[in-house]
Amino acid sequence: MTAGEEMHALVERLYPLCRSITGDGVRRTLEIVSEYLPLETFEVPTGTEVFDWTVPQEWNIRDAYIADASGRRVVDFRESNLHVVGYSTPVDARMTLEQLRPHLHTLPEQPSLVPYRTSYYSPSWGFCLAQEALDRLPDGEYDVRIDSTVDDGQLTYAEHVVPGQVTDEVIVSCHTCHPSLANDNLAGIAVAAFLARELKNPWYTYRFLFMPGTIGAITWLSRNAERIDKVKHGLVLACAGDSGQLTYKKSRRGDAEIDRVLQYVLRGRTHEVVEFSPYGYDERQFCSPGFNLGVGSLSRTPYARYPEYHTSGDNPAFVLPEAMEDTLAVCRDAFAVLDRNRRYLNLSPYGEPQLGKRGLYDSLGGRSDAKQAQLAMLWVLNLADGEHSLLDVAERSGLPFDSVAGAAHALHRAELIKE
Numbered sequence: 147m148t149a150g151e152e153m154h155a156l157v158e159r160l161y162p163l164c165r166s167i168t169g170d171g172v173r174r175t176l177e178i179v180s181e182y183l184p185l186e187t188f189e190v191p192t193g194t195e196v197f198d199w200t201v202p203q204e205w206n207i208r209d210a211y212i213a214d215a216s217g218r219r220v221v222d223f224r225e226s227n228l229h230v231v232g233y234s235t236p237v238d239a240r241m242t243l244e245q246l247r248p249h250l251h252t253l254p255e256q257p258s259l260v261p262y263r264t265s266y267y268s269p270s271w272g273f274c275l276a277q278e279a280l281d282r283l284p285d286g287e288y289d290v291r292i293d294s295t296v297d298d299g300q301l302t303y304a305e306h307v308v309p310g311q312v313t314d315e316v317i318v319s320c321h322t323c324h325p326s327l328a329n330d331n332l333a334g335i336a337v338a339a340f341l342a343r344e345l346k347n348p349w350y351t352y353r354f355l356f357m358p359g360t361i362g363a364i365t366w367l368s369r370n371a372e373r374i375d376k377v378k379h380g381l382v383l384a385c386a387g388d389s390g391q392l393t394y395k396k397s398r399r400g401d402a403e404i405d406r407v408l409q410y411v412l413r414g415r416t417h418e419v420v421e422f423s424p425y426g427y428d429e430r431q432f433c434s435p436g437f438n439l440g441v442g443s444l445s446r447t448p449y450a451r452y453p454e455y456h457t458s459g460d461n462p463a464f465v466l467p468e469a470m471e472d473t474l475a476v477c478r479d480a481f482a483v484l485d486r487n488r489r490y491l492n493l494s495p496y497g498e499p500q501l502g503k504r505g506l507y508d509s510l511g512g513r514s515d516a517k518q519a520q521l522a523m524l525w526v527l528n529l530a531d532g533e534h535s536l537l538d539v540a541e542r543s544g545l546p547f548d549s550v551a552g553a554a555h556a557l558h559r560a561e562l563i564k565e
């Protein structure tokens with residue numbers, strides 16, 4: 147199996163689980179992810195104050211349906227968890243269709259699709275169904291049942307840390323709070339898990355965060371506020387698997403190193419770069435003014451810009467193995483640049499140092515890219531003034547970052563430059 151196929155298989159496994167911002171669906175999701183990647187799971191009790199928010203009660207659901215007079219389920223949670231509004235309070239009643247209508251949500255413009263709806267912070271209940279299905283329901287009485295609980299419990303999130311050579315951190319976050327939606331949630335989880343598995347002995351410490359959107363990120367920030375200055379860079383992954391082109395949304399700063407790295411890596415691919423806005427995924431929290439972290443967001447087609455968004459159309463068939471593999475490749479390339487992007491100081495800045503006597507020409511003997519490597523050394527030496535990073539060198543010289551980083555490595559070993 148290719149990595150793309152493996153990620154897709156993970157999406158398919160996670161798809162049926164009923165996730166929300168809390169509850170057993172999230173726990174089960176993290177358990178499955180932990181088969182791929184060791185996770186440390188955290189449980190934060192209901193009522194915990196996290197900045198301006200409070201960790202809510204925990205929601206769990208076992209079953210839900212609307213059944214007609216013959217007992218046939220006309221709307222059935224067992225078929226799709228999207229049929230129940232997230233955080234629905236329990237119900238057990240017999241109602242006429244007219245009484246039921248205010249609790250039914252459809253998409254009249256997309257009559258064959260079931261919408262995704264939640265009501266986290268105002269207690270209510272409801273069902274979501276295709277407009278076509280609603281139109282077929284005859285008047286009459288229905289048994290309405292939602293077997294759910296909303297009780298004091300926990301908010302669950304998880305981390306996986308890849309220790310680096312330095313304690314400065316890169317965070318990669320994805321949300322875990324959407325139920326049966328494949329692109330908006332699961333593709334990001336799969337790409338993050340596979341990315342984390344690939345990182346071996348990186349420069350930075352990489353912290354992968356699997357947590358519910360908004361309240362999860364706010365909870366994490368609140369619990370990590372003391373050490374947040376360790377976080378130097380970050381990327382929020384979402385909508386990582388549809389067939390659309392890649393989209394990078396810049397951090398609030400707009401010129402953070404992660405912004406430059408992603409734009410550099412995306413050159414040569416069809417892509418779009420968009421400016422920061424305080425809407426979208428958890429970049430909203432990481433880039434809130436009190437933190438203003440260098441965190442951007444990578445997606446394919448952004449939220450709300452594809453018709454399947456937040457509907458039953460966002461199913462595993464909507465997510466392509468090749469698309470997830472492509473997103474993974476961009477993350478891999480970006481972190482390979484970020485990890486080696488440093489500023490150096492030329493220790494022999496008066497005229498060019500003599501490379502030949504240090505074996506720096508010999509060491510290149512026979513390599514077909516020797517000329518490029520020599521040029522890269524000259525560029526690094528020239529721009530090693532403590533101001534320019536290796537990414538600056540790559541951009542200004544037009545040379546591949548790999549060659550520039552290789553030249554810096556050789557020059558550093560020859561003690562011609564220092565960090």
Ligand SMILES: [Zn+2]
Binds near residue numbers: 324330
């Ligand atoms: Zn969403």
